[in-house]
Amino acid sequence: MSSAGSPNVLGKLSYVLASRQREKVLAAVVPRPQTPGQIAKQTGLHLSHVSRTLGELSRTDLITCLSGERRGKLYAASNLGHAVFAELADSRGDRLISPMARGSHFHNYHHWIAVHHGKAAADEVLIEIxxxxxxxxxxxxxxxxxxxxxxxxIEARFGDGTYDTIRRMAREEVGNFPSVRRLVHRGLPFPIFLELSPNAYAREYNHGRLEVDVQERRAVMRNYDWMSSPARCAARLGGYEGTLTLLAMNGTVTKVACMLRGAPYCGYRIDW
Structure with a gap:
C-alpha cells in the first residue's frame, strides 16, 4: 500500500478537512518553508490564528519547525504533510470542495461485512483502501x-459482478444511518418523509444535491452534481428499497436516469 493510501494519511486528511484554517496553513508550507508572518500574509489569517493552527499541525506531525531565524521560526510540511496534501488535491480535483461522505457509511459497510463474512474480512476491506x-x-x-x-x-470480494450484493447490503444497512433513523422515528406520512429526505442527504454528504418530486403514489428522486458509479447506483437503489421495508410499505424502486449514460442526474422512481 502506498503512503498516500495508508490509514494514517486518510485519518490525517479528515483532520485537516475539519478546519479550513488547517487546510490553508498546510497548503502554504507545502511549496516551501515559511514563517508565521509569511503564512499570515499569504492566507489572510490573523497571526494568532496562524500560530494556533501551526501548533495543531505540529502536534499531529503534519508540519515540522525548522531552525529559528531572527524574524521568526520556519515551518515546513513533513513527509506525512506532503502525503496528506497530495491526497487532498487528488480527492478535490478541480472542485471547490472535496467530495466527502460521513464515516457512518464506512461503519455500516464494516458492520455488514462482519455479520456476513466475519470481522477479519471487514477489517481487511477497510485497511485495503x-x-x-x-x-x-x-x-x-x-x-x-x-x-x-x-x-x-465489496463487490469484487463478495459479489458476482451484478452489484446485487451492494444493493442487498444497502437495503439491510439503511436503517443504521442516524439521519434515516431520525426521519423514521418521527412517524411522518411517506410523502412528507420523502420531501424531507434531502435533509438526510445533506447530513451524509457534502456534495451534490437531492431533489424530490412527489405525485400521488409515486416519487422521483434526482441526484445532481454527484459522482456516479455502478456500485453507488446499486447502493442507492438498495437504500430506497430498505427504506420501504423500514416503514413497512409495499413498493418498488426503479432506476430511471443515469449520469453514466449521459443524463444530467441519477434518477430513482419509487412507486407504492
Whole structure:
C-alpha cells in the first residue's frame, strides 16, 4: 500500500478537512518553508490564528519547525504533510470542495461485512483502501473516493459482478444511518418523509444535491452534481428499497436516469 493510501494519511486528511484554517496553513508550507508572518500574509489569517493552527499541525506531525531565524521560526510540511496534501488535491480535483461522505457509511459497510463474512474480512476491506477500522469515526468526514473504493472492494470480494450484493447490503444497512433513523422515528406520512429526505442527504454528504418530486403514489428522486458509479447506483437503489421495508410499505424502486449514460442526474422512481 502506498503512503498516500495508508490509514494514517486518510485519518490525517479528515483532520485537516475539519478546519479550513488547517487546510490553508498546510497548503502554504507545502511549496516551501515559511514563517508565521509569511503564512499570515499569504492566507489572510490573523497571526494568532496562524500560530494556533501551526501548533495543531505540529502536534499531529503534519508540519515540522525548522531552525529559528531572527524574524521568526520556519515551518515546513513533513513527509506525512506532503502525503496528506497530495491526497487532498487528488480527492478535490478541480472542485471547490472535496467530495466527502460521513464515516457512518464506512461503519455500516464494516458492520455488514462482519455479520456476513466475519470481522477479519471487514477489517481487511477497510485497511485495503487506507482506513484504520479501530479509529473510524462515524461522525467525521472522509473522502468520497474512499467510499466508492470500498463498494468496489465489496463487490469484487463478495459479489458476482451484478452489484446485487451492494444493493442487498444497502437495503439491510439503511436503517443504521442516524439521519434515516431520525426521519423514521418521527412517524411522518411517506410523502412528507420523502420531501424531507434531502435533509438526510445533506447530513451524509457534502456534495451534490437531492431533489424530490412527489405525485400521488409515486416519487422521483434526482441526484445532481454527484459522482456516479455502478456500485453507488446499486447502493442507492438498495437504500430506497430498505427504506420501504423500514416503514413497512409495499413498493418498488426503479432506476430511471443515469449520469453514466449521459443524463444530467441519477434518477430513482419509487412507486407504492
Amino acid at each position: 487506507g482506513l484504520d477500522p479501530a479509529h473510524l469515526d462515524a461522525e467525521e468526514w472522509y473522502p468520497l473516493r474512499a467510499a466508492l473504493d470500498v463498494l468496489d472492494q
